[in-house]
């Protein structure tokens with residue numbers, strides 16, 4: 310479970326205060342995947358980062374009682390001067406997992422071949438995305454955070470392989486997806502919310518959320 314209790318967050322733009330969330334309270338239970346619909350710039354990445362603990366609220370608190378993933382596509386935990394192999398083993402230890410397993414799994418999935426043993430700083434953006442997704446899928450979480458704006462790869466073979474593993478993982482897991490497209494949420498979510506001007510409107514199903522989103526668009 311993850312719960313927001315009276316969470317507020319805003320940024321100073323240099324001219325005015327941009328409100329991302331204004332005293333938002335909601336809870337995501339295990340088994341009830343949530344999709345958050347919001348237009349560009351409304352604060353999707355900021356909310357996902359707060360859920361992951363990468364950004365702090367200005368006010369209120371976030372309670373987590375489950376294993377929450379880092380956002381899909383997030384590279385912040387990866388050290389550029391280390392190889393993928395060294396990063397995978399280091400992160401496995403941080404999460405209390407078997408480094409041999411995490412190394413073998415991510416080496417197999419990302420298909421970087423000899424580059425798996427070269428520093429991550431040498432990788433292209435696509436190679437970094439492949440490594441980061443492989444690492445996420447090597448670890449097990451209860452709640453997966455997906456930011457639609459995540460870096461993607463156009464490697465067909467990798468996308469097929471990773472897509473299969475992802476579907477498998479998500480079958481038993483709870484997902485929180487933020488997107489500006491209702492279509493992205495259809496794949497994953499049972500309940501949905503719309504974020505507008507700092508308010509999060511929660512709905513029991515995606516259809517109702519889509520109606521408000523379309524009305525306000």
Ligand SMILES: Nc1ncnc2c1ncn2[C@@H]1O[C@H](COP(=O)(O)OP(=O)(O)OP(=O)(O)O)[C@@H](O)[C@H]1O
Pocket residue numbers: 320321322327329347348349350351352353354355356458489
């Ligand atoms: N550290 C910061 N300082 C000032 N403004 C910020 C900061 N971080 C984000 N913002 C602003 O807050 C707003 C929300 O940003 P965020 O990246 O969360 O939006 P988003 O909904 O994910 O956007 P997009 O759909 O374009 O990816 C944007 O206007 C952004 O410029």
